[in-house]
Amino acid sequence: MIEEVGRVISVEKDNLVVETIKQSSCSTCSAQKNCGQSLLAKIGDGRKLQIAVDNPDHLKVKLDDQVVLGVEESTFLSASLLIYLLPLVAMFVLAFVAQTAALSEPVVILSALAGLLVGFLAVRLIGRRFGKNCRFQPVLLRVVTHT
Numbered sequence: 001m002i003e004e005v006g007r008v009i010s011v012e013k014d015n016l017v018v019e020t021i022k023q024s025s026c027s028t029c030s031a032q033k034n035c036g037q038s039l040l041a042k043i044g045d046g047r048k049l050q051i052a053v054d055n056p057d058h059l060k061v062k063l064d065d066q067v068v069l070g071v072e073e074s075t076f077l078s079a080s081l082l083i084y085l086l087p088l089v090a091m092f093v094l095a096f097v098a099q100t101a102a103l104s105e106p107v108v109i110l111s112a113l114a115g116l117l118v119g120f121l122a123v124r125l126i127g128r129r130f131g132k133n134c135r136f137q138p139v140l141l142r143v144v145t146h147t
Contacts, residue, residue, distance in 0.1 A: 001070040005144060008065045009050065016061055016140070018053050018069060055140045066144040075136055082126060087119030094118070 006018035053069055061067065094115030098108040130136045 001141070002073055002076055003141065004069045004138070006051070006067055006069055008061055008063055008067055011061055011063060014058075015052055015054050018051050018067060018140075020049050020051060020069070051138060053138050053140050057140070059140055059143055061140070061143055068141045068144060069138040070141040071138050072135070079127075079130065079136065082130075083123055086123050086126075087116050090119030090122065091115040 004020055006020035008016055009019045010017035051069065053067075055061065091112050092115070095108055095112035098111035103111070
């Protein structure tokens with residue numbers, strides 16, 4: 001289970017809204033001065049995110065409580081593969097089809113870009129469907145502190 005700590009900002013009957021702070025692990029890495037990933041991580045670092053969370057065990061939660069949220073590793077892996085792999089596969093498939101059809105190089109390049117776009121659109125459509133699936137939603141695991 002992948003866990004994240006957050007602060008409760010809204011409580012309703014069966015769900016709540018939790019605020020988390022996006023942090024990267026780059027701040028503890030010794031290679032951060034020579035790494036491009038570190039620069040990208042700093043862009044969103046410290047930004048607050050609000051997440052609607054189910055409370056399946058009906059834990060007693062109040063405003064400003066610190067809570068631990070969780071998502072299954074397999075769910076996270078499935079979503080990551082979908083987001084990163086599907087657009088690339090679509091790009092290569094359309095480029096391969098255009099190349100096999102003996103089309104000109106500019107047409108092959110445009111086909112690859114079209115495949116990438118189709119892949120992104122497919123990710124968006126599938127992501128909306130996954131978003132409605134309870135398996136892909138974070139759940140409240142435990143309350144860390146009561147204030």
